[in-house]
Amino acid sequence: MAYPRSPQDTIGGLYHFARMVDKVWLNFSGDLPDDYKERLGKGMDGFLCKFLGVEYSEIVTQVKAGKADEKILEWCFENGTPRSEFDRTLFNKFLEKLGWRDDDNGISKRLEDYKHDDGLANRTDIITIFDLIEVNEGRRD
Numbered sequence: 001m002a003y004p005r006s007p008q009d010t011i012g013g014l015y016h017f018a019r020m021v022d023k024v025w026l027n028f029s030g031d032l033p034d035d036y037k038e039r040l041g042k043g044m045d046g047f048l049c050k051f052l053g054v055e056y057s058e059i060v061t062q063v064k065a066g067k068a069d070e071k072i073l074e075w076c077f078e079n080g081t082p083r084s085e086f087d088r089t090l091f092n093k094f095l096e097k098l099g100w101r102d103d104d105n106g107i108s109k110r111l112e113d114y115k116h117d118d119g120l121a122n123r124t125d126i127i128t129i130f131d132l133i134e135v136n137e138g139r140r141d
Helices: 017-029 043-052 056-064 069-079 085-096 107-117 129-136
Strands: none
Touching: 017 043, 017 056, 017 069, 043 056, 043 085, 056 069, 085 129, 107 129
16 A cells, blocks of 8 residues: 655645645555545645645646646745745644644544544544554554
8 A cells, every 4th residue: 555755744845745746646546545535635635725825636737747746836836825934834833733622623523533433542642633644654653
């Protein structure tokens, strides 16, 4: 089974971008796990696209064109919403903590549901979506 890069891997100082691009490539090749397919363009992909001011379908088009990760991000900055280093830092902090004390938007509940579905409901050390991804994909015990 092929997993995309960690959401903590950065391109242009931005979390999740490399992972989003990997998921697009893995989907094209048929190697993306089925349970990932239903969330393509949603969740963190959706948050990142909104932050960048581009549509997910436009990212897919750029990936299909064979562009390198850095060139796709450059395209996003040129065609979407330009973001400063400070903006990227704040967005990264948002993603790092996604699921932790996010009761007002339901993300904490979804995190608990995902943990339950994955047999990890007893894992009190998994407090963010990043934590869950890293455990599920074998990068952390």
